[in-house]
Amino acid sequence: MANQLLKGKRGVVFGALDEQSIAWKVAEHCVEQGATITLTNAPVAMRFGKIQALAEKLNAEIIPADATSLEDLENLFTKSMEVLGGKLDFVLHSIGMSVNVRKKKDYTDLNYDWMQKTFDVSAISFHKMMQVLYKLDAMNEWGSILALSYIAAQRTFPDYSEMAESKSLLESFARSFGYHYAKKAKVRVNTISQSPTMTTAGSGVKGFAEFFSYADKMSPLGNASADACAQYCISLFSDLTKMVTMQNLFHDGGFSNMGMAPEILE
Numbered sequence: 001m002a003n004q005l006l007k008g009k010r011g012v013v014f015g016a017l018d019e020q021s022i023a024w025k026v027a028e029h030c031v032e033q034g035a036t037i038t039l040t041n042a043p044v045a046m047r048f049g050k051i052q053a054l055a056e057k058l059n060a061e062i063i064p065a066d067a068t069s070l071e072d073l074e075n076l077f078t079k080s081m082e083v084l085g086g087k088l089d090f091v092l093h094s095i096g097m098s099v100n101v102r103k104k105k106d107y108t109d110l111n112y113d114w115m116q117k118t119f120d121v122s123a124i125s126f127h128k129m130m131q132v133l134y135k136l137d138a139m140n141e142w143g144s145i146l147a148l149s150y151i152a153a154q155r156t157f158p159d160y161s162e163m164a165e166s167k168s169l170l171e172s173f174a175r176s177f178g179y180h181y182a183k184k185a186k187v188r189v190n191t192i193s194q195s196p197t198m199t200t201a202g203s204g205v206k207g208f209a210e211f212f213s214y215a216d217k218m219s220p221l222g223n224a225s226a227d228a229c230a231q232y233c234i235s236l237f238s239d240l241t242k243m244v245t246m247q248n249l250f251h252d253g254g255f256s257n258m259g260m261a262p263e264i265l266e
């Protein structure tokens with residue numbers, strides 16, 4: 001699979017926690033395709049996750065950053081440019097966390113302070129990240145910025161709770177910032193709307209295992225794996241997709257365009 005599609009490119013990958021993380025697979029594929037990267041995650045993930053093992057394997061430096069902190073983000077991108085030896089060509093935002101879901105609050109009884117925190121971590125961090133990159137002029141022309149989304153941004157999936165609104169906001173930031181970044185430096189900004197995937201964040205949603213199996217049956221190609229998502233990310237970081245921007249791209253085995261699947265009725 002190593003076609004060197006990212007040869008000579010420099011990137012930053014947010015959100016690799018353990019081997020299940022979508023970002024973990026993306027980081028592996030980026031390096032396999034010839035890129036050099038830095039890895040980042042919240043300082044707390046340094047203690048609970050396995051990011052050090054990934055960094056050793058990929059020979060990549062870890063620069064911790066809370067994605068809600070402008071100061072941390074400035075430090076992250078400045079240091080990444082130093083370590084990698086120039087401006088960046090791609091950035092992956094692979095971050096999601098809902099306080100109300102964690103604390104099992106019902107959607108009709110949400111705590112609004114927690115909701116603010118959820119939006120900040122899961123969506124506003126994407127705007128913050130792009131604003132810092134923009135102000136530091138840290139992206140090369142034709143660079144590519146991606147975030148991971150979910151179809152609950154458009155349709156109702158009751159147990160996804162306030163993460164649905166987080167994803168709507170995330171996708172909207174991709175469209176709005178995508179305009180400004182294209183005008184400034186021809187930088188592309190997109191979101192990938194991924195199938196349910198067995199990860200720490202995914203399995204935090206109530207009834208996830210049953211839902212995973214439902215979506216697998218509903219999708220004519222089956223659920224897209226984290227590995228397949230990583231390959232799609234590579235295509236969007238590569239020079240083969242230069243004119244794709246301000247899009248929400250479904251990577252879901254066909255789920256989003258299905259109405260009814262006979263397999264579910266059987």
Ligand SMILES: NC(=O)c1ccc[n+]([C@@H]2O[C@H](COP(=O)([O-])OP(=O)(O)OC[C@H]3O[C@@H](n4cnc5c(N)ncnc54)[C@H](O)[C@@H]3O)[C@@H](O)[C@H]2O)c1
Pocket residue numbers: 014015016017018020021022023041042045065066067068093094095096097121148149150193194195196197198199200201202203
């Ligand atoms: N798993 C799924 O079913 C699924 C489906 C569609 C989209 N997504 C999205 O994919 C992305 C990655 O999630 P995943 O499924 O790989 O799970 P994951 O739990 O492996 O990754 C989530 C990451 O967010 C990081 N994070 C949380 N708070 C942070 C903060 N303040 N600063 C920096 N990082 C922080 C975590 O440490 C973790 O590495 C998320 O945006 C998620 O919503 C997941």
